[in-house]
Amino acid sequence: MTLVDTIFVTGTAGSGKSALTGALKKWYTDRGEEAIAVNLDPGVVATPYEPDVDVRTRVDLQDVMEKYGLGPNGALVAAADLVAARLGEIQEEIDSYSAEYVIVDTPGQTELFAFRESGEYIVKGLASDSKTLLFLLDPQLATTPGNFLSIALLSASVGLRLSLPRITVLTKRDIAGEAAKRILSWSKDSAAFEEALARTRDSDQYSLYSELFRALRRLSFGADLYPVSSATLEGLVALVGEISRLGRGGEELSD
Ligand SMILES: Nc1nc2c(ncn2[C@@H]2O[C@H](COP(=O)(O)OP(=O)(O)OP(=O)(O)O)[C@@H](O)[C@H]2O)c(=O)[nH]1
Numbered sequence: 001m002t003l004v005d006t007i008f009v010t011g012t013a014g015s016g017k018s019a020l021t022g023a024l025k026k027w028y029t030d031r032g033e034e035a036i037a038v039n040l041d042p043g044v045v046a047t048p049y050e051p052d053v054d055v056r057t058r059v060d061l062q063d064v065m066e067k068y069g070l071g072p073n074g075a076l077v078a079a080a081d082l083v084a085a086r087l088g089e090i091q092e093e094i095d096s097y098s099a100e101y102v103i104v105d106t107p108g109q110t111e112l113f114a115f116r117e118s119g120e121y122i123v124k125g126l127a128s129d130s131k132t133l134l135f136l137l138d139p140q141l142a143t144t145p146g147n148f149l150s151i152a153l154l155s156a157s158v159g160l161r162l163s164l165p166r167i168t169v170l171t172k173r174d175i176a177g178e179a180a181k182r183i184l185s186w187s188k189d190s191a192a193f194e195e196a197l198a199r200t201r202d203s204d205q206y207s208l209y210s211e212l213f214r215a216l217r218r219l220s221f222g223a224d225l226y227p228v229s230s231a232t233l234e235g236l237v238a239l240v241g242e243i244s245r246l247g248r249g250g251e252e253l254s255d
């Protein structure tokens with residue numbers, strides 16, 4: 001029997017979730033694996049990949065706004081609940097593909113998926129042999145040690161909330177240049193992080209930030225980064241390897 005890996009792609013708005021969903025689907029299918037992309041974002045206008053399963057066929061944001069008299073944000077919250085209510089149908093549609101990899105692109109607003117009951121319900125409810133969470137860190141947001149730490153904490157928080165093995169991915173490697181190098185050096189080397197931190201924070205903030213960073217590192221909790229580019233596919237080998245290691249425990253699989 002085919003085992004199914006489900007990969008949930010989360011991250012801050014514009015961090016590259018949809019681009020990475022498309023890149024991962026391409027990666028797997030180019031290697032002869034059955035992979036499908038699931039769009040869970042009812043608010044997206046266009047995706048950079050062809051969704052195999054698309055919640056927009058079930059929940060129309062414009063209709064939700066009109067029917068319930070809501071603005072765009074209220075409608076997104078209501079739509080997230082309506083998507084969860086139709087999980088059974090979404091599951092049937094996913095199952096009809098018999099795919100080995102199900103890559104789930106989540107809504108632009110991370111908190112909608114990660115911190116509302118509906119997101120947790122979907123993550124727990126979808127049937128799969130293994131589930132992995134990717135949290136995407138946008139190098140354009142992590143320009144200072146303080147911002148980097150804040151997003152690493154958000155990654156940890158989303159992981160805790162959804163209780164899944166998690167990989168923090170540094171996106172847009174092809175255009176991030178020096179910024180990506182800097183972030184990677186902070187993630188690997190506490191001394192480099194603390195040195196940069198000391199230049200930008202006063203002593204009270206320095207103590208708090210460095211303690212939090214050490215705690216994340218000590219617990220292997222989000223300070224390790226996987227740099228990737230969805231444009232050039234750089235870094236996908238390592239990321240896909242880590243997804244299989246976490247999801248399937250590194251076993252050699254046959255069907
Ligand atoms: N050069 C480059 N651009 C990227 C990469 N990943 C994403 N982008 C660009 O970054 C922007 C946002 O990417 P999306 O994939 O839409 O990000 P998202 O997280 O799905 O965005 P929302 O769903 O709106 O929150 C788009 O203009 C992408 O083309 C990458 O690896 N390299």
Ligand SMILES: [Mg+2]
Binds near residue numbers: 017044105106107
């Ligand atoms: Mg998107």
